[in-house]
Amino acid sequence: MTDERDPKVSQRYRDLPGEEPSRALDQTILAAAHRSVDKPHAPLVVPAGRHRWYFSLGAAAILVLAVAVTLQLERQQPDAELTVPPPPAPAPAPQPQKVQPAPQAAPAAKAEPQLQRSPTFAPNPGARQPAAPAPAPMTDAVAPRADEESAARRNEEARLAAEKARVQAEASPSELRKERAAGDVAASRAAPSPRASNSAVTAQYAAPTPERELERIAELRQQGRDEEADKALAEFRKRYPDYRIAEVMRQKVERKPAAAR
Amino acid sequence: MAEAPDEALMAAYRGGDAGAFDTLYARHRTRLFRFVLRSIKARAVAEELYQEIWMRVIEARTTWTPKARFTTWLYTIAHNHLVDHWRKRGLTLVALEGDELPSASPDPADHAQARESLARFAAALEALPALQREAFLLYEEGGLSVAEIGAATGSNAETAKSRLRYAMAKLKAAVNDD
Helix, strand or coil: CCCCCCHHHHHHHHHCCCCCCCHHHHHHHHHHHHHHHHCCCCCCCCCCHHHHHHHHHHHHHHHHHHHHHHHHHHHHHHHHHHHCCCCCCCCCCHHHHHHCCCCCCCCHHHHHHHHHHHHHHCCCHHHHCCCCCCHHHHHHHHHHHHCCCCHHHHHHHHHHHHHHHHHHHCCCHHHHHHHHHHHHHHHHHHCCCHHHHHHHHHHCCCCCCHHHHHHHHHHHHHCCCHHHHHHHHHHHHHHCCCCCCCHHHHHHHCCCCCCCC | CCCCCHHHHHHHHHCCCHHHHHHHHHHHHHHHHHHHHCCCCCHHHHHHHHHHHHHHHHHCCCCCCCCCCHHHHHHHHHHHHHHHHHHHHCCCCCCCCCCCCCCCCCCHHHHHHHHHHHHHHHHHHHHCCHHHHHHHHHHHHHCCCHHHHHHHHCCCHHHHHHHHHHHHHHHHHHHHCC
16 A cells, blocks of 8 residues: 555645535434434334323233233133033933833833943944943843843843943944944854844944844833834834844844733 | 544444444544545535435444444445446536635735646546546545455455556646646
């Protein structure tokens, strides 16, 4: 830089007339600089003059509203818990079914375990949800009856109990299909007739099967709900006109003479 | 505060001290204005650009960091505004004709000679290519070094040095003609 430095040039340059910005220009720039410092954080809406109190009032209103909403929510929560029906509500549902067969002529000792089983074999899968008590007591309840039944009936009851236990434990449709298949396999073991075996195999692919319909009718008959059983049996014969009902099953599904009952 | 370096003043202004800006402005107002005025022919345009430069400084208050000398930063802003202006209107230089020149000599003959000498110098300055004139003004008015001139004008030190050398040579010739 020393090469470029020339005192004479610099002096001559300094001799040029001095120019300065106007006073008005100075004031404009300095005022802008001071305004910039006065509002370090520019608000979304610039408060002006005596309207500044609006912002304090607005903030207070928002605070009060927030507290009110919070309190309201806290008050509503216990009410919601009270109004929500408690989970045990479905439990008493089977009780009317227990009472229902009481006026019937059938012995109460037989009726009770069968009634507990009835929801399990309802034709509508949704009706299985009001599940009966745990499967273990069911097995115990069925056991005394086995002494009074014939061998075929005992096998049938055991199969029904096992299937009911599986259905109660089911949690998903896929498991339901597995349980049905397992139940049908058990049924084929209990009733080793050729037709029953065939129906057990087909039951793996189609539900409800004629066998299940018959079982449901037998259940109704055992519960003393003869009218419903008759209707169901008539419906069954319409749907399966060529189906030959096994003798053992036929005795269970058809209405017995009054003297026999 | 008055003796504080520019960077300290700008930092104080960034922190909210408006008085620091007042000091900073008073320190640079004349030189920056002359720099702009002698780069632009019309005074009105020069004042407009001068105001825009300072407004840019004010806007950058909160984001300013002392990466370089304040003067370099200030004249970089000025250079950018001048470039924008030149792109729109072409290169011009303020006319010095008619300006009242300071008179150091009571002799009317000396006074006339001084006027002629300054007029020739002003003409030589005006005749400089814009980039050479800018380098000279940054050197004289801004007090920037060659490297700082290069930084302010977006070029390297060698280029700035070359421009300044050419400008000095032409102006020296104008002075030696006296």
